[in-house]
Amino acid sequence: MAPSGPSSVKRRCRRCLYWIPVLFITIIVCWSYYAYVIQLCIVSMNNIGEKVLCLIAYHFFILLFVWSYWKTIFTLPMNPSKEFHLSYADKELIEREPRGETQQDVLRRLAKDLPVYTRTMSGAIRYCDRCQLVKPDRCHHCSVCDKCILKMDHHCPWVNNCVGFSNYKFFLLFLAYSLLYCLFIVATDLQYFIKFWTNGLPDTQAKFHIMFLFFAAAMFSVSLSSLFGYHCWLVCKNRSTLEAFRSPVFRHGADKNGFSLGFSKNLRQVFGDEKKYWLLPIFTSLGDGCSFPTCLVNQDLEQASTPTGVIVGPKRNEQPRNDNRERDLANLNVGRR
Ligand SMILES: [Zn+2]
Numbered sequence: 001m002a003p004s005g006p007s008s009v010k011r012r013c014r015r016c017l018y019w020i021p022v023l024f025i026t027i028i029v030c031w032s033y034y035a036y037v038i039q040l041c042i043v044s045m046n047n048i049g050e051k052v053l054c055l056i057a058y059h060f061f062i063l064l065f066v067w068s069y070w071k072t073i074f075t076l077p078m079n080p081s082k083e084f085h086l087s088y089a090d091k092e093l094i095e096r097e098p099r100g101e102t103q104q105d106v107l108r109r110l111a112k113d114l115p116v117y118t119r120t121m122s123g124a125i126r127y128c129d130r131c132q133l134v135k136p137d138r139c140h141h142c143s144v145c146d147k148c149i150l151k152m153d154h155h156c157p158w159v160n161n162c163v164g165f166s167n168y169k170f171f172l173l174f175l176a177y178s179l180l181y182c183l184f185i186v187a188t189d190l191q192y193f194i195k196f197w198t199n200g201l202p203d204t205q206a207k208f209h210i211m212f213l214f215f216a217a218a219m220f221s222v223s224l225s226s227l228f229g230y231h232c233w234l235v236c237k238n239r240s241t242l243e244a245f246r247s248p249v250f251r252h253g254a255d256k257n258g259f260s261l262g263f264s265k266n267l268r269q270v271f272g273d274e275k276k277y278w279l280l281p282i283f284t285s286l287g288d289g290c291s292f293p294t295c296l297v298n299q300d301l302e303q304a305s306t307p308t309g310v311i312v313g314p315k316r317n318e319q320p321r322n323d324n325r326e327r328d329l330a331n332l333n334v335g336r337r
């Protein structure tokens with residue numbers, strides 16, 4: 001139901017407030033542009049060669065930084081496709097008996113034709129009450145967006161968006177390029193920063209811009225490098241931030257490395273197969289966001305040792321599965337690169 005009245009106004013106000021961190025970053029970047037280009041390069045640099053080189057390199061870094069930031073903010077997060085949603089009849093059935101075995105019966109029937117391999121801690125099918133759908137693997141409900149987000153990593157206030165399957169590559173590049181941008185400023189501003197403290201700069205307002213620019217860039221470099229390092233580690237392990245805090249649960253139990261396919265394949269899951277696009281904020285991640293290849297050795301022993309397409313006996317408390325799921329799993333594991 002569409003919200004109306006005071007609660008809708010409140011929600012709209014809250015949505016406006018969510019843009020404050022983005023506005024803050026935008027103001028800092030605009031000021032850094034003015035401080036670096038005008039006050040440092042044009043006003044303070046005397047050597048023409050240094051001036052031209054710094055201006056060209058600076059514009060290269062800021063272009064990549066702003067491009068990836070823009071893409072992270074404005075790429076809509078992906079939501080589960082309609083086959084994960086409950087039909088009207090199933091919704092009614094569940095609403096009538098929300099906590100009983102009926103719910104799990106309905107969900108099991110729906111899930112048996114879906115590529116869903118993760119479970120709740122208690123072994124039940126993962127279900128979102130708010131969106132009324134079976135959660136695809138790695139999908140989580142974001143309380144800020146009030147939607148289920150495919151391969152949700154986290155909701156980032158600095159981009160006012162959910163970081164997930166659709167924009168995780170952009171987010172990583174945003175971290176990388178913002179870090180490079182800051183390090184470049186620190187490296188080229190350092191000698192002028194030293195001149196500031198040794199009274200080597202003319203007494204104009206440029207010297208204060210140069211000093212604050214160095215402090216700001218150095219400060220952001222420290223925080224960005226730790227965040228970027230952490231996300232590099234997550235990519236190598238093929239884990240989302242949420243999965244790093246709580247391991248995904250498969251039918252054989254919780255397994256923090258359940259989605260890990262080895263370093264090279266993990267990298268390709270996010271950046272794609274074509275290396276020429278790796279460093280550009282263009283969507284190249286593999287898959288559809290709803291199903292993910294898993295590490296075969298970590299699957300049920302029954303599945304690992306079963307020839308493709310052959311049905312094995314259902315486990316206790318589980319409905320018999322059709323062979324599509326087994327075949328899907330085998331295809332995913334073998335076919336994905
Ligand atoms: Zn949801």
Ligand SMILES: [Zn+2]
Nearest residue numbers: 142145155162
């Ligand atoms: Zn969100």
